[in-house]
Amino acid sequence: xxxxxxxxxxxxxxxxxxxxxxxxxxxxxxxxxxxxxxxxxxxxxxxxxxxxxxxxxxxxxxxxxxxxxxxxxxxxxxxxxxxxxxxxxxxxxxxxxxxxxxxxxxxxxxxxxxxxxxxxxxxxxxxxxxxxxxxxxxxxxxxxxxxxxxxxxxxxxxxxxxxx
Amino acid sequence: xxxxxxxxxxxxxxxxxxxxxxxxxxxxxxxxxxxxxxxxxxxxxxxxxxxxxxxxxxxxxxxxxxxxxxxxxxxxxxxxxxxxxxxxxxxxxxxxxxxxxxxxxxxxxxxxxxxxxxx
Numbered sequence: 001x002x003x004x005x006x007x008x009x010x011x012x013x014x015x016x017x018x019x020x021x022x023x024x025x026x027x028x029x030x031x032x033x034x035x036x037x038x039x040x041x042x043x044x045x046x047x048x049x050x051x052x053x054x055x056x057x058x059x060x061x062x063x064x065x066x067x068x069x070x071x072x073x074x075x076x077x078x079x080x081x082x083x084x085x086x087x088x089x090x091x092x093x094x095x096x097x098x099x100x101x102x103x104x105x106x107x108x109x110x111x112x113x114x115x116x117x118x119x120x121x122x123x124x125x126x127x128x129x130x131x132x133x134x135x136x137x138x139x140x141x142x143x144x145x146x147x148x149x150x151x152x153x154x155x156x157x158x159x160x161x162x163x164x
Numbered sequence: 165x166x167x168x169x170x171x172x173x174x175x176x177x178x179x180x181x182x183x184x185x186x187x188x189x190x191x192x193x194x195x196x197x198x199x200x201x202x203x204x205x206x207x208x209x210x211x212x213x214x215x216x217x218x219x220x221x222x223x224x225x226x227x228x229x230x231x232x233x234x235x236x237x238x239x240x241x242x243x244x245x246x247x248x249x250x251x252x253x254x255x256x257x258x259x260x261x262x263x264x265x266x267x268x269x270x271x272x273x274x275x276x277x278x279x280x281x282x283x
Contacts, residue, residue, distance in 0.1 A: 036237035067196040077193035092177040110238035126227040126239040149254035156261040
């Protein structure tokens with residue numbers, strides 16, 4: 001995964017960058033599978049590796065294939081990255097260890113979902129029951145976001161309006 | 165000793181930080197808009213594991229209820245990230261549409277050239 005990431009930074013051919021990001025998405029999906037997030041892994045494999053690759057390749061059809069060398073040096077960017085990275089590493093000291101079961105995440109709302117999901121909704125997959133039942137409004141909001149994005153894409157790419 | 169145990173117990177956060185920083189670097193340092201979008205997607209996926217990895221319990225299993233399992237990983241971050249993935253593809257497609265329009269208007273998607281065009 002680190003190798004693909006460095007490849008994405010270094011390569012200037014945009015086609016290989018897109019293919020590398022597909023490989024990255026598949027690796028991400030398998031990592032999510034290890035973290036027991038099967039639903040998320042399925043979605044990431046379908047959306048991250050599938051749909052976004054198709055979209056990016058179809059955009060590459062319209063634009064140039066190669067990236068040009070940046071004129072200004074990237075010292076400022078490196079400085080910003082080091083600062084943010086240092087702050088993030090400092091932040092990990094306040095976070096619980098990996099795989100621990102006694103964190104607030106597991107002791108508060110999640111255990112309630114796991115206990116009450118089957119008797120209240122009858123769905124054995126807890127992710128589905130939370131997504132569609134307990135947090136249904138969240139999913140409705142998500143649909144609205146996708147709808148807005150679709151309106152944006154259509155209004156940006158519509159041909160007849162631009163010719164006037 | 166404290167530092168070493170911290171390193172081992174939170175190695176997942178170091179993976180996340182590496183991915184996050186490389187995404188940020190691409191977005192800030194690279195001028196090509198397509199590459200910026202890939203960097204943004206990289207940053208976004210690092211946030212996915214930032215949410216998912218604390219939900220994992222060692223020896224736990226996926227949150228699909230069965231009689232023969234007792235320890236489940238937390239389902240809550242999974243739900244949030246499912247939403248985030250779908251919203252992510254929506255924003256990505258909007259960004260790609262903008263790239264196509266910029267390319268039509270100026271004939272380039274390099275940031276430096278766009279600045280020259282404006283002057």
